[in-house]
Amino acid sequence: MTDSQRKPGRPATIDTDAAMQSLIELFRAKGYAAVSLDDLSEATGLSRPSLYRSFGNKLSMYVSAMDAFGAQVGESAIPALEAEGELKSALSNFFNAMLDIYYRDNDIAPGCLVFGTAPSSADEEKIQARLKYGIDQLDVRMRARITQAAPGRDAALVDTATQIASNTLIAFSARAKSGATKAELSTMGARSAQAISVLLGLS
Amino acid sequence: MTDSQRKPGRPATIDTDAAMQSLIELFRAKGYAAVSLDDLSEATGLSRPSLYRSFGNKLSMYVSAMDAFGAQVGESAIPALEAEGELKSALSNFFNAMLDIYYRDNDIAPGCLVFGTAPSSADEEKIQARLKYGIDQLDVRMRARITQAAPGRDAALVDTATQIASNTLIAFSARAKSGATKAELSTMGARSAQAISVLLGLS
DNA sequence: GCAATTTCGTACCGTTTCGAACATATTTAG
DNA sequence: CTAAATATGTTCGAAACGGTACGAAATTGC
Numbered sequence: 001m002t003d004s005q006r007k008p009g010r011p012a013t014i015d016t017d018a019a020m021q022s023l024i025e026l027f028r029a030k031g032y033a034a035v036s037l038d039d040l041s042e043a044t045g046l047s048r049p050s051l052y053r054s055f056g057n058k059l060s061m062y063v064s065a066m067d068a069f070g071a072q073v074g075e076s077a078i079p080a081l082e083a084e085g086e087l088k089s090a091l092s093n094f095f096n097a098m099l100d101i102y103y104r105d106n107d108i109a110p111g112c113l114v115f116g117t118a119p120s121s122a123d124e125e126k127i128q129a130r131l132k133y134g135i136d137q138l139d140v141r142m143r144a145r146i147t148q149a150a151p152g153r154d155a156a157l158v159d160t161a162t163q164i165a166s167n168t169l170i171a172f173s174a175r176a177k178s179g180a181t182k183a184e185l186s187t188m189g190a191r192s193a194q195a196i197s198v199l200l201g202l203s
Numbered sequence: 204m205t206d207s208q209r210k211p212g213r214p215a216t217i218d219t220d221a222a223m224q225s226l227i228e229l230f231r232a233k234g235y236a237a238v239s240l241d242d243l244s245e246a247t248g249l250s251r252p253s254l255y256r257s258f259g260n261k262l263s264m265y266v267s268a269m270d271a272f273g274a275q276v277g278e279s280a281i282p283a284l285e286a287e288g289e290l291k292s293a294l295s296n297f298f299n300a301m302l303d304i305y306y307r308d309n310d311i312a313p314g315c316l317v318f319g320t321a322p323s324s325a326d327e328e329k330i331q332a333r334l335k336y337g338i339d340q341l342d343v344r345m346r347a348r349i350t351q352a353a354p355g356r357d358a359a360l361v362d363t364a365t366q367i368a369s370n371t372l373i374a375f376s377a378r379a380k381s382g383a384t385k386a387e388l389s390t391m392g393a394r395s396a397q398a399i400s401v402l403l404g405l406s
Numbered sequence: 407g408c409a410a411t412t413t414c415g416t417a418c419c420g421t422t423t424c425g426a427a428c429a430t431a432t433t434t435a436g
Numbered sequence: 437c438t439a440a441a442t443a444t445g446t447t448c449g450a451a452a453c454g455g456t457a458c459g460a461a462a463t464t465g466c
């Protein structure tokens with residue numbers, strides 16, 4: 001994609017990817033409703049009209065941030081879940097990878113944009129739809145990985161193991177926001193992985 | 204407490220308990236930041252100054268609602284957890300009692316004020332403190348009930364069982380807001396209780 | 407150069423926000 | 437019946453809100 005074929009008019013100078021990252025940071029730190037367009041403008045360095053042109057209105061900015069956040073999770077954490085090897089270590093590694101996203105430091109946690117902030121704004125249909133999609137994706141990927149590691153199990157047992165794993169991650173967001181440290185949640189994830197392994201008869 | 208010894212001045216006519224219930228309903232449906240004082244005024248039927256006089260400013264209203272909500276949980280759901288009998292049924296009954304609070308109907312879920320809406324407003328110190336208190340209480344009561352039902356177990360095993368139970372409930376709030384039905388979460392709770400029972404060697 | 411085209415920020419609009427000042431209503435004390 | 441005291445709703449104001457109209461800036465095609 002060279003600029004040999006350039007459009008007429010003033011060339012765009014806005015880094016939409018960097019701006020989107022700032023949107024994610026602010027939204028997951030303070031939630032949807034508590035963030036103003038002025039806040040977003042200051043955080044991104046873009047004027048309010050520029051924000052509007054690039055991402056639409058405030059609701060559109062938030063749902064786009066949810067999508068982008070989900071994509072980042074898919075890129076940086078899901079591979080750890082789907083990696084070959086023991087289920088127990090795959091789960092532990094996945095939890096830790098998610099904690100790397102949820103935490104900036106061991107103590108300070110911006111948290112999860114989807115599981116942490118979306119529930120309180122779920123009366124907006126588009127937000128609820130994204131929240132549901134995020135949970136569904138988590139459940140589906142988790143069930144697939146568990147079935148692969150422990151084939152032929154009773155369906156109810158697989159469901160149980162899946163729920164324990166998914167619920168562990170979902171609870172991370174609330175616990176992180178409550179002040180739990182990254183280290184505490186890491187051992188919590190490891191214990192959850194261990195219990196699932198035991199339940200499935202894998203250790 | 205008769206009115207034989209009445210104060211001078213116009214007697215109060217406001218039902219603060221009913222008003223508090225309306226505050227809880229609105230806050231847990233839309234979160235903290237998305238609710239305006241006018242919304243609260245309309246929902247309670249009280250004027251804005253009356254709200255202010257009865258409950259302080261908006262933040263104070265929210266944290267008071269968190270406290271009142273926690274008290275209601277303590278009254279109507281915790282007894283189910285601490286009831287005598289099998290751990291498995293105690294856990295199931297507790298989960299169902301919580302779902303009775305989270306859901307108005309099988310499909311419509313106002314959700315949990317503490318685990319559902321507080322995380323996105325946890326940058327407010329007072330809100331974070333209440334969120335932490337709620338999670339701590341849940342963990343403590345859960346651990347006590349589990350230790351009682353399965354004494355002498357390894358500490359790590361007790362922690363694991365406790366976490367699975369607590370995280371199940373915490374995840375309920377996000378799942379309920381995502382559109383999950385009460386029935387779905389009820390079977391999820393039953394499966395979680397069953398798994399914990401198995402892990403502890405109780406069934 | 408000059409017009410057309412696209413990008414971008416300043417300034418602005420109407421609405422909503424929280425909170426307080428103020429006047430009014432309702433009671434007891436004397 | 438009057439004065440004091442308490443409770444309550446109407447009114448107001450300054451600030452912040454989301455969103456947009458409009459003009460300035462920067463580039464291409466001719």
